[in-house]
Amino acid sequence: MRPQRHIFGWIALVALCAPWALLSFRVRDLHSEPAPEPRTETAHRPEPSQRAVLLASLYRRPLPSEAEIPSETLRRDRPGYWNGIPDAKLLERIRTQPIRRITFNRGGSSLSLRLRLADGSSAAFKPEQIHMQTVPRKEIAAYRLNRLLGLSRVPPATWRVLTWRDLYSHMDPRERRFFFRIKKEARFRKGGRLVGEVSWWIPKIRYIPIDKWKARKRWHQWLKAYKRLPPRYAEVTAQLSVMLLFDFLINNPDRFSGYNTMGTPDTKFLYFMDNTSSFFPHPRGGKNARTGLQRVQRFSRKLVRNLKALTLERLRKAMAQPAGAPMPLLSERELRMVIARRDHAVQHINWVIARYGWEKTMVFP
Numbered sequence: 001m002r003p004q005r006h007i008f009g010w011i012a013l014v015a016l017c018a019p020w021a022l023l024s025f026r027v028r029d030l031h032s033e034p035a036p037e038p039r040t041e042t043a044h045r046p047e048p049s050q051r052a053v054l055l056a057s058l059y060r061r062p063l064p065s066e067a068e069i070p071s072e073t074l075r076r077d078r079p080g081y082w083n084g085i086p087d088a089k090l091l092e093r094i095r096t097q098p099i100r101r102i103t104f105n106r107g108g109s110s111l112s113l114r115l116r117l118a119d120g121s122s123a124a125f126k127p128e129q130i131h132m133q134t135v136p137r138k139e140i141a142a143y144r145l146n147r148l149l150g151l152s153r154v155p156p157a158t159w160r161v162l163t164w165r166d167l168y169s170h171m172d173p174r175e176r177r178f179f180f181r182i183k184k185e186a187r188f189r190k191g192g193r194l195v196g197e198v199s200w201w202i203p204k205i206r207y208i209p210i211d212k213w214k215a216r217k218r219w220h221q222w223l224k225a226y227k228r229l230p231p232r233y234a235e236v237t238a239q240l241s242v243m244l245l246f247d248f249l250i251n252n253p254d255r256f257s258g259y260n261t262m263g264t265p266d267t268k269f270l271y272f273m274d275n276t277s278s279f280f281p282h283p284r285g286g287k288n289a290r291t292g293l294q295r296v297q298r299f300s301r302k303l304v305r306n307l308k309a310l311t312l313e314r315l316r317k318a319m320a321q322p323a324g325a326p327m328p329l330l331s332e333r334e335l336r337m338v339i340a341r342r343d344h345a346v347q348h349i350n351w352v353i354a355r356y357g358w359e360k361t362m363v364f365p
Contacts, residue, residue, distance in 0.1 A: 079151065103172045153243075251280045251285045297352050
């Protein structure tokens with residue numbers, strides 16, 4: 001009887017262990033390398049073009065063409081339009097619509113108000129003031145130059161005149177305790193008129209922390225022509241390239257001073273806001289703007305074309321004010337300095353192309 005018990009015991013043990021042994025073999029098969037496929041003769045394939053080879057060496061994967069995937073930037077950069085609405089309509093609304101309520105914009109050192117208009121829209125109003133870093137006419141000039149370069153990054157801006165009566169009668173009662181700031185910091189003209197610029201209020205906006213040093217160290221590398229650019233960061237790098245060129249052209253030293261890098265809530269589209277401290281008359285730009293330009297070695301072909309087409313006559317025409325306008329936008333000296341910086345930027349672009357080649361530098365649409 002005992003030998004039979006041993007036999008039955010071994011049979012039971014084998015029956016229990018067999019599924020686990022089979023499973024272990026299957027798991028081992030998953031981790032083992034597959035057998036090499038037999039080599040077969042294939043038809044001759046045409047060699048890729050030189051541009052395809054260069055792009056493949058530049059990126060981990062070649063970026064999709066404009067026809068395959070419409071870029072967020074290409075869809076929204078439409079001069080003369082803001083999110084699909086003609087600029088002319090928005091400018092007329094923020095300049096002439098009756099004011100329903102006025103509140104203060106907090107968080108900055110300069111004087112800034114929010115105008116809530118009768119049609120339900122809003123506008124940011126920056127009056128002439130004692131703060132040297134806030135010159136309202138320069139925001140309008142930046143908007144018009146942005147449009148001249150084929151961009152839609154600076155919110156539509158124009159001028160507006162308020163009076164003491166407008167300010168006091170429409171001021172939010174909860175905000176009247178800050179009314180002393182207007183008396184102290186605003187510069188009123190004869191007759192109690194307060195002249196300033198109004199910009200279209202973007203309803204939803206988000207701070208994009210590309211001005212933090214940790215982020216800067218990353219995108220500094222992406223802008224170099226000889227460094228590898230991950231495809232998922234190509235879109236933001238293209239926008240940074242455009243932003244740095246634009247900031248050099250208007251000689252804006254204030255972009256990375258803190259919370260001036262705003263964009264859409266999905267962080268896919270950068271706005272170029274708060275340009276009131278710009279257009280300083282220096283032919284090669286200030287230190288901050290010039291340093292930003294020198295970091296750029298990858299460019300947008302469209303922007304470079306528009307940059308080269310910019311002339312003093314076209315700039316004068318774009319900055320011309322209608323009869324009765326309360327303020328000029330740029331002086332003749334400031335206009336000529338924009339063209340001088342344009343020439344310097346084109347020289348930099350030509351130097352980068354000569355050193356690294358067209359295919360590695362003119363990589364963005």
